[in-house]
Amino acid sequence: MTPVSSSHLAQALRHPRYLRTAWPWRALAYLLTTAPLAAVLSIGPLVVVAPLFAAVGAVQRHDRPVPLALAAFLAVCGLFVVALAPLLSAPVAAFERYRLGLVDGRPVAGQPWRGVAARYVTAGAWREAAYLFWLGGVVPVVYWIFAVLVMLDVLLIVSPFVAGTGGEVVLVWATVDSPAQAVPHAIVGLLLAPVLWYAAGALAAAQAVVARWLLRGTLDGAALREVTRSRARLVDAYEAERRRIERDLHDGAQPRLTSLSLQIGLARLDVPDDSPAAGPLAVAHEQAMGLMTLLRQIVRGIRPQSLTDLGLAGAVRELADEAPVPVEVHAELPRPLPEAAETTAYFVVSEVLGNIARHAQATHAQVRLTDTGAGLVVEISDDGRGGADPARGSGLTGLADRVAAADGRLLLASPPGGPTLVRVELPWSA
Template sequence: MARGSVVVRLSKGAVPWRSVVYLLGGGILGAGILVLGLVLTTVGVLLSLVLIGIPLLGALAFAGVPVAALERRRVLLLDPDPAPTPHRTPTTPGIPAWFRLRLKEQATWRELAYTVLFALVLWPLDLLVLACTTAFPGLLLAAPAHLALTGGPGQGGVRPAKLWLVESYPAAWGTALLGLVLLIALAYPLGAYATARAAFTRLLLAPREAEAADALAEVTRSRARLVDAFEAERRRIERDLHDGAQQRLVALTMTLGLARLDAPPGSPLAEQLATAHDEAGRVLTELRELIRGIHPQVLADYGLAAAIEDAADRSAVPVETVTKTDDGTPLPRLPEAVESAAYFAVREALTNIGKHSGATRARITATHTGGVHGVLRIDVRDDGRGGVDPARGTGLTGLADRLAVLDGTLTVVGPPGGPTILSVEIPCQAAERPAAEA
């Protein structure tokens, strides 16, 4: 009973019949692609003599894109797991952007290679395997019908599959039974080949590394969006504090100053107003420092070079600054995210020098190389005791994560005894906006 149920499952199950449909469809599709490809190539070569066929031949380079999309759908016949496309979505709309992106992707050329392989090798192999596993048993199964069509016994008999002579219906039905057994037995290798064929298609047209690359790219883009949103929020907070709380504190300080002038000298009221006036002044100073730390106005107005100079002036350790390009010209304006990340890296380095290094002087060198397409490099060097360990705090780790979003790197060299050198490299191009003159 158990053996009979297995036979029924194999003969009526979905996998053998799906395998037949998959391979037969591959044969029909491959033959059509071969004929169409030969026709278009011939027409393109002939018309290229008058330059009309050159665009057609160029368009054939993208022939693998629709073929691969159809093949990924056909894989679903045997594998329910969707085969995702390895192509990225263009960031800008329009056909030119689509073509430019596809030209740069390795998946486009991999799909073209698969299309050529499919048109020349795979579909004949599919039909050959299908013929060996179904056509031969099918001819044996058709022996009784073949014998009846020739007039029945006594008419010379038939030779199913050109193998042996069958002259009677018992022999014909025995041949048909043999064909049925062969058909069931060959369902295993047929399904194995079809499964391997689908796996080969998935490997070339929807590789797992492409899914991982897409996921990684999306994570990188999401991190960049988060950094942009974070920077926008910092600017909003800085603007609100500058235009709101700071202005109110200035007004309060002025009001307290006027009140001190009206109070009788030496009275308790005058002393209380003086105390409140001084306290309001300290709060205003701290608020200005806070605003400068959130998003310094000098960075937004005058660029990275002026912001580095400002940070050096307020450092607890004397700092020498050099800001220039590789040809000696002033440092250009850079993208806002790059300037902000570089500035806060310098701020963190100067803070660490003032608190932990014991240094007596420091030097900041900021250079931009390569013109429009180049790299910003910042080196902060001090003569302190060294022995920097990034694992002791989260400041350097946070800076490294922030720079990684911009494809930048953070390197710290600080052997015991010094010197300590913090290096930042960010690939970026100069912004079109000129640097403002202080």
């Protein structure tokens, strides 16, 4: 099949060769594996909804109030389902994050288990419970509608083979009793088949968007405080280091460069203008003065020169060319980026590529830079051995601190055996 370079199904759907890739089959696998889970989870809402509809129908027909026993039963069942949802949603959410990889390769941070009591007081747990109700209440209805459309299309396609064998065949808007009459309907069915393939992909993509939105982890108060402290640590360390370098430059390098420039200037005065040494001395004098200016700019900017000269995409490609592992770079950056986001993204790519070369034992890596309109997304993946763990070193922790200081977030997916994916999201407010 023709490959389509996309990290998730919603992106692949926009590709003109979508139907010739593996994405439609991945979408179908996602839908088929959703069906049994949604069927089981629909039992809970049915226990409450079915008697409720029956009671409402009885009231409308007989104009009588709902019996007290039925109202009590519905209230108890509703409370029981709601109370049970935060607990059942934990394993379901973990399984759904894993299954989301069928249609979305981007990692989704989960909600850590903090005990039974925490399931009733954290926003993330109730978001997972909301996904449980959505999966058991909305998804079955949408799937039934889509299944009916598929069965109708199949009926149209096979109608020439069944017409005339045992009476008339009803085809949605018409009735046929011979293969000749059914052929036009079969042609319509064949033309609708690609539409249904796209519709299946769109349905799977929509479900993945909802799952990603509801199942992403949320930071509690302690985590937010830790993020704030990490930002403060990084900013303080950065400023302290910048002041130290400026002080060393001012007290050490600058006097020596000034003395060197002065000595070269005095030497120029002692050398006649027509002397062979006059030209090199003049060049050396200008270079010494330029070096002082350059050092001040480097220290004050703390920004790689390649970023200024080439932009983020060019600077990252330069890093990729220098990496010992083959690195493929994809950049979708139609407009200039804020300097803070560019600098943070550059150092993230540089550090991650360094880690890949040192630890991953990878044979290939990929860097993707995407302007989402609201921010910059950086994704670095490799086919190495995986198992990256921030707890085993300070490199990833330092990267997370740097990204957090830019008001962004870093996500890591690195199962043992690989592959590894590092995703950094930097908002423009950075």
